[in-house]
Amino acid sequence: MSDCLFCKIINREIPASIVYEDDRVLAFDDINPQGPAHVLIVPKRHVATLNDLAQDDDAMVGELVRRAAAIAKDRGISAGGFRSVFNTNRDAGQTVFHIHLHLIGGRSLAWPPG
Ligand code: AMP
Ligand code: ZN
DSSP, X not given: OTTOHHHHHHTTSSOOOEEEEOSSEEEEEOSSOSSSXXXXXXXXXXXXXXXXXXXXXXXXXXXXXXXXXXXXXXTTOTTTOEEEEOOOHHHHTOOSSSOOEEEEESSOOOSSOO
């Protein structure tokens, strides 16, 4: 997707602070962090929202979630706790339409969210 911000980060057309990369997944620091740790974990393949996932994507979604847990461990926030969330469409405030798992932690987080 030539006009997708996260595809541009994946293709190195826009810089980012990259935390992890493999053949299928990229993770980078959020530009507007909501906590001491705020990392976005994205699939390299463009998928706009969770509504666009297919059964074939189950393994990829699992990789995103497991990578979030691994990065949380690296950042030393596994035991203390962290939030991992996908925002989907307007009511959840999705602004970038390439699925991304937010990993937020390093501080106490309120629940329920706003
Ligand atoms: P969402 O509102 O769930 O779509 O989240 C989009 C996230 O992308 C927000 O937390 C933004 O701060 C973040 N973001 C936007 N542009 C960039 C960028 N160039 N590099 C890193 N994170 C970004
Ligand atoms: Zn994209």
